[in-house]
Structures are given as structure tokens and as C-alpha cells.
Amino acid sequence: xxxxxxxxxxxxxxxxxxxxxxLALAGCSTDDAPADPASGPQAAKDALIMVxxxxxxxxxxxxxxxxxxxxxxxxxxxxxWRRAEALGRLFPPTRGASLPRPATIFAAGGxxxxxxxxxxxxxxxxxxxxxxxxxxxAVGAEPALAQAALLSPMPVLVCWEHSxxxxxxxxxxxxxxxxxxxxxxxxxxxxxxxxxxxGHWSFRELPQHLLPQDA
Numbered sequence: 001x002x003x004x005x006x007x008x009x010x011x012x013x014x015x016x017x018x019x020x021x022x023l024a025l026a027g028c029s030t031d032d033a034p035a036d037p038a039s040g041p042q043a044a045k046d047a048l049i050m051v052x053x054x055x056x057x058x059x060x061x062x063x064x065x066x067x068x069x070x071x072x073x074x075x076x077x078x079x080x081w082r083r084a085e086a087l088g089r090l091f092p093p094t095r096g097a098s099l100p101r102p103a104t105i106f107a108a109g110g111x112x113x114x115x116x117x118x119x120x121x122x123x124x125x126x127x128x129x130x131x132x133x134x135x136x137x138a139v140g141a142e143p144a145l146a147q148a149a150l151l152s153p154m155p156v157l158v159c160w161e162h163s164x165x166x167x168x169x170x171x172x173x174x175x176x177x178x179x180x181x182x183x184x185x186x187x188x189x190x191x192x193x194x195x196x197x198x199g200h201w202s203f204r205e206l207p208q209h210l211l212p213q214d215a
Contacts, residue, residue, distance in 0.1 A: 047196040048155040049172065050099065052208075053162045054108075054117040055080035055087075056188050067120070074116050079211065083188065086210040087125045090191065098206060099191065102157035105131050106149060110138035114161035122159045139164045146171035169194070174201040181205075189214040 056079040058064040064075035076084065091101040105126050108115035119135060126133045137145040139161045146168060149156045160168060162184040169175045174194045180203045184190075189208040194201055208214055 045150065045196075046154070046198075047150055047194070048100065049149055049194045050102065050155060050157045051165055051168065051192040051194070052121070052157070052159050052190070053165065053184060053188055054114060054159055055083040055121045057117055064117075067123075074112075076117050076120050080117065080121070080188070083208075083210055084121045085124050087122065088128050089210060090208060091125070091129075099193070100155045101129060102131060102155050104134065104149070104152040104154070104156045105129075106134045106137065106145060106156065106158045106160075108137070108139050108160055108164075109135035112139070114139060118159045118161065122157070125157075140167075142167040143171040165192070172201070174203065177201045177203045179203050179205070187215070 054076075056077045058073060058077040062077070063071040063073050064077050065081065066072040066075045090099050091097065093101065102125075105122055107118040107122050115135070115138065119133060122133055134148070137148070142164055145158070149158060150172070158168065165184045166175070166182060169180060169192075172194060174180060174196075177194075180192075189210065191206045191208060193204045193206060195204075196202075
């Protein structure tokens with residue numbers, strides 16, 4: 001079993017439960033998805049979209065922990081909870097910060113384990129920013145997600161399952177940008193930043209540096 005998250009116990013469980021409860025009601029509907037990201041006003045709109053993978057999941061044979069601290073193989077591992085709690089440090093409210101504070105946050109929806117971890121990863125950050133988490137798109141619906149993201153208030157943060165991130169990049173129209181990897185690497189400590197100016201995308205890969213042993 002993974003090591004319990006730092007600061008675990010009744011108080012932490014109460015805080016996390018309170019943080020996630022309103023987010024379950026804050027998902028967007030499929031009505032948010034317009035017709036085509038390659039056409040219409042959003043095609044020329046400047047955009048800044050940051051993509052992260054959900055935080056660490058339990059190793060095979062181990063169990064994660066849900067918001068109340070109970071064993072749950074579909075939830076984050078202890079290290080994943082610590083990353084989720086530290087995520088706010090990536091978006092400090094200071095001029096010149098490497099990452100801007102998100103105005104819109106998306107996390108994977110649906111009923112499979114990865115979406116639960118996506119929501120858990122951004123719960124504390126969303127509560128701190130007072131930004132609802134939009135969970136109306138499941139893994140596999142990346143084209144609709146891209147359309148909604150491009151019409152949302154910027155900057156946008158998307159927390160997603162790693163296998164679906166290349167599909168999201170393609171749906172944004174940024175897959176041919178120099179330096180964009182074809183696949184998300186076997187890591188949890190990265191941010192992919194896509195910036196569109198005057199119709200042209202650029203790409204940066206940034207380390208999180210939130211936990212010991214982050215590269």
C-alpha cells in the first residue's frame with residue numbers, strides 16, 4: 001500500500017471532501033462543444049492552454065486513497081495526493097511567474113479510474129482559485145474538449161489521462177508544432193504549454209519541480 005499522503009487524518013479528509021464536493025456539480029455539458037475548432041471565430045483567437053497528466057496512480061497490486069482516506073484503486077496514490085496539494089505553487093500570483101493562473105480548468109469526466117484521478121489532481125487548486133472544474137468531457141472526446149477549451153476564458157488548464165493527450169493536441173491543431181512529442185512520456189511532473197498568437201501555435205515543456213525526485 002502506498003505511503004499515506006502528508007497531512008493525512010480526519011482534518012485533511014474533511015478539507016479534501018469539502019473541496020471536491022462542489023466540483024462534482026460543476027462539470028460542463030456537451031452543449032459547451034461548438035462545431036469545429038478549425039473554423040469560426042475561435043480559429044483565429046489567441047489562446048494559452050496548459051496540459052498536465054493526472055498525478056501519480058498506485059502501482060500494480062497497490063491501492064490508492066479516495067478523498068476520505070479510504071483505500072481505492074481508482075484514486076491517487078499517496079505521492080499523487082501530495083502533488084495535487086502542491087499544484088498551486090505552479091501558479092503564484094506574482095508578475096513574471098513561469099505559469100499563469102488558470103481562468104478555466106478542465107478535468108476528465110466519466111466513470112473510469114483515470115477521470116477520478118484527474119478531478120482529484122486539480123481539486124485543491126480549483127478551490128484555491130475559486131474556479132469550477134469542468135468535467136463534461138470523457139477521455140476519448142478530445143475534439144469536443146478542444147473546441148470548448150478554445151472558446152473558454154484564457155488561460156486554460158486541462159488535466160487529462162496521458163493516452164488521450166496526443167489526441168487533444170491534434171484536435172487543437174498544434175500537433176505539427178516543432179518540439180511537440182508524439183506521446184506523453186512516462187512522467188507525472190510536466191506541463192505542456194501551448195500558446196497561439198495570430199493563428200500560430202508555439203510549444204513549451206516545463207518541469208513542475210513540486211516533489212522530491214521530480215526531474
